[in-house]
Amino acid sequence: MRKKVIFKGIALPWLLLLPQLLITGVFFFWPAGQAIYGSFLREDAFGLSRQFVGLENFTEVLADPNYLAAGWTTVVFSTSVAFLALGAALYLAVQADKAIRGANAYKTMLIWPYAVAPAIAAVLWLFMFHPQIGLFGRMLNGLGVPWDYKLNGDQALLLVILASAWKQVSYNFIFFMAGLQSIPKSVLEAAAIDGARPMRRFWTIIFPLLAPTSFFLLVVNIVYAFFDTFGVIHALTGGGPGQATTTLIYKVYVDGVQNLNFGSSAAQSVILMFIVILLTAVQFRFIERKVHY
């Protein structure tokens, strides 16, 4: 049943919509418009003069080896985060689904990391893996593994990947859990009677039936890795050492806020805006197709 309310006149509906429209306008459309406008301008570092440069900011950014390096870092980072977070969440969901006793306790604990703010999560990982004061960092060095993510770029990337994936596992876990619960128990029993062992049951029945959920989550995770991991990177490595952990979103911040190169930063934002529009379009198209298998 759909409830349709019919208003007399136009004033009240507009009034009711106003708060949401105001928030969307002020916090989304205005900055987005500013970014697009700014991407065509070049401004001196003191903000005293600006001039229109057309698409020059874009051509410059796309030809910049530093930008392309950040792009590659983002690809490696996002793919790793997405697959790590998806894989771990799927494994945990399957295990929690099997648990008979204390299943709710597992579920609650697995969902907790989602409630931790990115910066705090980063500090948590920092305290664990700091080469001098971190528990695991010291342990690794004690075992003879030369661990110092402040000097080694690969180690730094690994650490931000782990921290970012860890935060996303909870979200994926909830969706996988729901996906698993929607698979009829009798289907799995039928497979068991047909002679399929647990591993075979997983790969031939459970995994294919979870494919729609997995695809949806893949898009969500890539969007997360692209845009929502700024806090983790900022608090853990600050994009370094060198540029080892500078992703596209982090570079927007570095160029705009630290280097005060507003034009370039704005152009980069606009490029990211297009990427997120693209990803959202993919996701929407997918959600529209309701039947999955």
Add this chain to the structure above:
Amino acid sequence: MATLSLDSVKKQFAATQVLHGIDLEVADGEMIVVVGASGCGKSTLLRIVAGLETATSGHVRIDGRDVTALEPADRDIAMVFQNYALYPHMSVFENMAYGLKIRGMKPAEIRRRVDEAAQMLEIGALLERKPRQLSGGQRQRVAMGRAVVREPKLFLFDEPLSNLDAKLRVQMRAEIRRLQKRLGVTSLFVTHDQVEAMTLGDRLVVMHQGRAAQVASPMEVWGRPADTYVASFIGSPAMNFLAATMEPGGGAAALKAGLAIGFTDGPRAGEAGMPLTLGIRPEHIQLGQGGLDLAVDLVEPLGSETVIHGTIRGGETLTVRLPIPARGIGAVLPVILPWDAFHIFDGSSGRRIEPA
């Protein structure tokens, strides 16, 4: 082809005893129907045989081999589920081939077996479809096909007809029976529907509160029910029960309604005055003077027959099924209760009392 034997199988879920020790011997090729109201433990029993539940105690043997501790995969059985449980992402062919593929059968042999089964079940044209493109009856056939291609030792049916509409149910019922006879596979069929039970089974297991109240052929269960529960469960409309007491000598009973009923097949052991329950099926009651007067309160016309509900002297209810038209049935109907139609049960335990 195999025998199945259950040896005091018990099942307990936490504090609830679901099965109180079931013994059953199923001969090779026999179709056993386990029937009972919901919650009687019939599905649990089937799942224990399948290996989907483990028995708390007791043994399950298939073909003499103790399978109690084996996984479902190792029992060489096939099961048809109430909701069909087809693999939604696989085509009909893949659904039927799944179990064979796991057993490492050659593709050509799989093809041959699936085609053969599909032909037998008339689903040959559907092999490339997905389950969601099939009707309920077609899904049921595919589920049957998946069981048939495996050529298992044992077929297990868990209320497979409950989700079908009435007409299709009757049709599939006959088909299952024909198929089972043709293949000669030992089968266990669980249902709550007494008509299904009567028509399908070589023998019935009537379950009541976790116990097998009676194990016998359908006609035996209908004709000589072991207790009042079985008597009331099998037969529609249900058997009438009238309170009575034993007359001295054990050759007759005095109904609470004031009528004396002689035991035509011989006297029963028991003291005079012992409480009895006398059962009589609605269709065995006849119209005529000299018996009881039935105060009619509901008339159900069934076409060729009419079911009449009413009360007799003493306030007990009585249901009568008569081959007369509903029209013209007055407020009071004179009925006769033939002596030889009565079943004699112990008034306190409900057990059938046979002639001494």
